[in-house]
Amino acid sequence: xxxxxxxxxxxxxxxxxxxxxxxxxxxxxxxxxxxxxxxxxxxxxxxxxxxxxxxxxxxxxxxxxxxxxxxxxxxxxxxxxxxxxxxxxxxxxxxxxxxxxxxxxxxxxxxxxxxxxxxxxxxxxxxxxxxxxxxxxxxxxxxxxxxxxxxxxxxxxxxxxxxxxxxxxxxxxxxxxxxxxxxxxxxxxxxxxxxxxxxxxxxxxxxxxxxxxxxxxxxxxxxxxxxxxxxx
Amino acid sequence: xxxxxxxxxxxxxxxxxxxxxxxxxxxxxxxxxxxxxxxxxxxxxxxxxxxxxxxxxxxxxxxxxxxxxxxxxxxxxxxxxxxxxxxxxxxxxxxxxxxxxxxxxxxxxxxxxxxxxxxxxxxxxxxxxxxxxxxxxxxxxxxxxxxxxxxxxxxxxxxxxxxxxxxxxxxxxxxxxxxxxxxxxxxxxxxxxxxxxxxxxxxxxxxxxxxxxxxxxxxxxxxxxxxxxxxxxxxxxxxxxxxxxxxxxxxxxxxxxxxxxxxxxxxxxxxxxxxxxxxxxxxxxxxxxxxxxxxxxxxxxxxxxxxxxxxxxxxxxxxxxxxxxxxxxxxxxxxxxxxxxxxxxxxxxxxxxxxxxxxxxxxxxxxxxxxxxxxxxxxxxxxxxxxxxxxxxxxxxxxxxxxxxxxxxxxxxxxxxxxxxxxxxxxxxxxxxxxxxxxxxxxxxxxxxxxxxxxxxxxxxxxxxxxxxxxxxxxxxxxxxxxxxxxxxxxxxxxxxxxxxxxxxxxxxxxxxxxxxxxxxxxxxxxxxxxxxxxxxxxxxxxxxxxxxxxxxx
Numbered sequence: 001x002x003x004x005x006x007x008x009x010x011x012x013x014x015x016x017x018x019x020x021x022x023x024x025x026x027x028x029x030x031x032x033x034x035x036x037x038x039x040x041x042x043x044x045x046x047x048x049x050x051x052x053x054x055x056x057x058x059x060x061x062x063x064x065x066x067x068x069x070x071x072x073x074x075x076x077x078x079x080x081x082x083x084x085x086x087x088x089x090x091x092x093x094x095x096x097x098x099x100x101x102x103x104x105x106x107x108x109x110x111x112x113x114x115x116x117x118x119x120x121x122x123x124x125x126x127x128x129x130x131x132x133x134x135x136x137x138x139x140x141x142x143x144x145x146x147x148x149x150x151x152x153x154x155x156x157x158x159x160x161x162x163x164x165x166x167x168x169x170x171x172x173x174x175x176x177x178x179x180x181x182x183x184x185x186x187x188x189x190x191x192x193x194x195x196x197x198x199x200x201x202x203x204x205x206x207x208x209x210x211x212x213x214x215x216x217x218x219x220x221x222x223x224x225x226x227x228x229x230x231x232x
Numbered sequence: 233x234x235x236x237x238x239x240x241x242x243x244x245x246x247x248x249x250x251x252x253x254x255x256x257x258x259x260x261x262x263x264x265x266x267x268x269x270x271x272x273x274x275x276x277x278x279x280x281x282x283x284x285x286x287x288x289x290x291x292x293x294x295x296x297x298x299x300x301x302x303x304x305x306x307x308x309x310x311x312x313x314x315x316x317x318x319x320x321x322x323x324x325x326x327x328x329x330x331x332x333x334x335x336x337x338x339x340x341x342x343x344x345x346x347x348x349x350x351x352x353x354x355x356x357x358x359x360x361x362x363x364x365x366x367x368x369x370x371x372x373x374x375x376x377x378x379x380x381x382x383x384x385x386x387x388x389x390x391x392x393x394x395x396x397x398x399x400x401x402x403x404x405x406x407x408x409x410x411x412x413x414x415x416x417x418x419x420x421x422x423x424x425x426x427x428x429x430x431x432x433x434x435x436x437x438x439x440x441x442x443x444x445x446x447x448x449x450x451x452x453x454x455x456x457x458x459x460x461x462x463x464x465x466x467x468x469x470x471x472x473x474x475x476x477x478x479x480x481x482x483x484x485x486x487x488x489x490x491x492x493x494x495x496x497x498x499x500x501x502x503x504x505x506x507x508x509x510x511x512x513x514x515x516x517x518x519x520x521x522x523x524x525x526x527x528x529x530x531x532x533x534x535x536x537x538x539x540x541x542x543x544x545x546x547x548x549x550x551x552x553x554x555x556x557x558x559x560x561x562x563x564x565x566x567x568x569x570x571x572x573x574x575x576x577x578x579x580x581x582x583x584x585x586x587x588x589x590x591x592x593x594x595x596x597x598x599x600x601x602x603x604x605x606x607x608x609x610x611x612x613x614x615x616x617x618x619x620x621x622x623x624x625x626x627x628x629x630x631x632x633x634x635x636x637x638x639x640x641x642x643x644x645x646x647x648x649x650x651x652x653x654x655x656x657x658x659x660x661x662x663x664x665x666x667x668x669x670x671x672x673x674x675x676x677x678x679x680x681x682x683x684x685x686x687x688x689x690x691x692x693x694x695x696x697x698x699x700x701x702x703x704x705x706x707x708x709x710x711x712x713x714x715x716x717x718x719x720x721x722x723x724x725x726x727x728x729x730x731x732x733x734x735x736x737x738x739x740x741x742x743x744x745x746x747x748x749x750x751x752x753x754x755x756x757x758x759x760x761x762x763x764x765x766x767x768x769x770x771x772x773x774x775x776x777x778x779x780x781x782x783x784x785x786x
Contacts, residue, residue, distance in 0.1 A: 064424050066428055066429075067428065067429055067451065068428070068451055068453075068474075068781070068782055069477035069562070069782060072477055072478060072479070072522070072561060075543065076543060076547070079539065079540055079543040079544075080540045080543055080544050080547070081543075081544070081547050094423075094424045096422075106451070107453050109451060109452055109453060110373070110374060110377075110392060110394045111373065111374045111394055111450050111452070112421065112429055112450040112451070113394065114394055114395070115396065115421050115422060115429075115450070116422075118396060119422050141458070141474070142453045142454060142458060144458070144461065145453055145457060146381040146386070146388050146454050146457060147372075147373065147381070147452050148454060166562065168560060198396060201395075204393075209378065209390075209392075209393060210393070212378070213376050213393060216375075216376060217376060217393070217395055221397060223376075223393050223394065223395045223396065224395075224396070225392070225393050226391060226392045226394070227391045228389050228390065228391065228392070229390075229391070
């Protein structure tokens with residue numbers, strides 16, 4: 001038995017008695033190539049964490065989350081021809097509470113960033129984010145815009161960036177598969193404090209702007225403060 | 233001169249010369265400020281309603297395309313671009329200057345309902361205040377935004393705060409007031425049925441909608457600022473692709489190309505016009521296919537059949553467009569004065585692929601009719617729901633399939649011809665039903681008309697003599713249109729009248745670049761269609777409007 005052959009499918013070399021014993025009483029329908037491949041051993045020896053990560057990576061529920069142009073290519077990725085489901089990650093869920101992965105497909109602007117943060121917060125752990133397109137990297141073609149957040153990473157942590165304007169469906173598939181690999185290997189993006197966080201209005205540092213808005217915004221209302229001068 | 237004011241409403245067909253119009257308006261006109269596309273009458277800021285009513289009721293200018301506002305060194309200015317639904321080549325601009333220190337101008341909302349949102353946008357981005365406006369607040373930017381970003385003294389680096397207000401919990405006893413038994417329901421901005429990031433504030437009485445208020449601006453990407461900081465020749469063209477991003481790129485590029493070409497007086501070679509026409513109609517098919525797919529998704533929840541079939545047809549068109557332009561979605565194919573390159577070689581292969589697509593299209597359309605339009609459940613959901621009477625549609629400035637679904641026979645491809653459309657044989661599709669079903673039917677029939685146009689273009693291109701294939705006119709490397717020339721030009725985009733207003737100031741960048749988005753006006757009709765209906769009908773009405781938020785918010 002050579003070491004570069006993890007599974008032995010050659011009938012003659014399999015200890016068939018054990019397998020036959022295992023199969024006893026079951027119809028042929030329950031047999032499979034995988035079972036045959038495992039051969040004599042009905043058990044797999046692995047680390048529990050590794051197994052769990054493999055499960056996680058192999059069955060991911062995406063959040064149905066459309067923002068801008070990239071969401072059109074994202075729809076094409078889900079639909080016929082590209083069919084993301086082939087890779088075990090193609091079922092978009094409308095509710096963030098049922099989703100593991102969020103694809104951020106588009107430009108984030110000032111009004112939307114707090115909402116996106118809220119949707120992200122509603123997803124259960126462990127959760128992963130694929131940033132789709134140049135806008136989620138840097139603001140893309142709209143970087144100079146007065147209203148545009150210079151990349152989704154200013155607001156939420158991102159595991160995989162897929163560049164392009166918009167990326168082709170093949171590129172998105174590649175990004176998602178890369179994410180699956182990372183998850184299966186137990187790698188995760190470091191969670192850092194983001195420049196733009198949701199906070200209560202009363203927690204903001206008092207300055208001219210805050211004083212000016214004080215009579216418009218309640219103290220306990222959630223706000224996001226943008227310092228465009230510090231943006232890259 | 234026979235210029236007595238007629239008592240009855242004009243039938244709109246009568247064309248008046250600019251001088252006759254000036255005489256009709258009499259003392260209201262303070263000055264003339266003609267634009268390249270239309271005569272412009274300067275009026276005082278407190279006579280807006282009077283002037284517009286005369287033009288609407290006595291001269292037949294019943295379509296307020298857009299209100300474009302801007303700030304000059306010494307004044308603010310709002311321009312009302314009027315035209316006629318019967319003949320959009322008859323245009324007139326009403327220019328309303330406002331005081332630099334205290335920019336207040338009368339609202340046009342009582343005359344044209346559509347002015348409501350347009351003036352809110354002008355207030356939001358430029359800072360002009362409109363007297364007598366029913367609800368003057370910010371529309372695109374967060375309510376707590378500081379300053380008006382397209383005004384002259386705006387500082388891009390100033391810090392801003394956006395709020396996330398507490399969502400009203402519909403399960404708590406949340407009443408509109410103590411007496412009534414209504415409930416408040418948030419739909420969006422992250423919701424599968426809103427086609428992007430739209431927020432609907434809905435007030436319900438039981439299952440019935442009392443009031444729905446679209447809250448937009450979640451995708452306001454400063455498109456106008458982007459265009460104003462790019463040079464005419466090359467730097468603006470990539471952005472139109474991203475307004476209406478549902479593969480309608482070439483239609484949008486044409487809007488900019490048409491305005492800029494007329495501004496800089498560029499003649500486009502006939503061969504390039506045929507290629508443009510063909511490409512634009514392919515885009516229209518792709519855009520309508522997605523409208524169909526998502527509409528079926530909204531109504532039937534049909535993610536498996538109709539959606540997939542329509543996406544499959546889109547893939548076919550996108551392959552053709554990719555062959556033609558080199559890109560799947562953001563084509564950047566038009567240039568001022570033509571297109572960037574000729575048809576792909578070998579040409580025969582491209583033609584046969586295109587013909588193959590056209591040949592299988594009738595079968596696909598038949599299949600959609602079997603799947604959705606002849607489906608009884610679908611009919612129950614869409615027929616006689618979301619009714620938009622033609623007069624209301626006109627008042628709101630609705631255009632495109634939304635207006636044509638209400639029987640308004642208005643299509644700029646025929647009425648204000650550009651490109652090669654007037655040489656080809658095709659029909660404008662209208663439906664009289666005024667409901668969700670009619671709007672869908674219009675789109676499905678338009679797909680067939682577009683296929684007819686593409687077929688004729690392919691025939692023309694195939695026989696085009698090899699030495700006459702001129703794809704671009706000679707255009708200077710840097711364009712500097714004359715100082716203080718202004719133009720408003722529109723084309724028939726996938727969603728309706730997509731217009732561009734440009735003011736040139738003698739440099740190589742526009743001084744003001746205003747986008748008239750069809751979806752912006754179309755979305756404004758939603759309360760008219762949805763109020764009084766059931767909550768699922770709101771979703772159906774929204775789906776049949778076929779909005780794309782990139783174009784609503786820009």
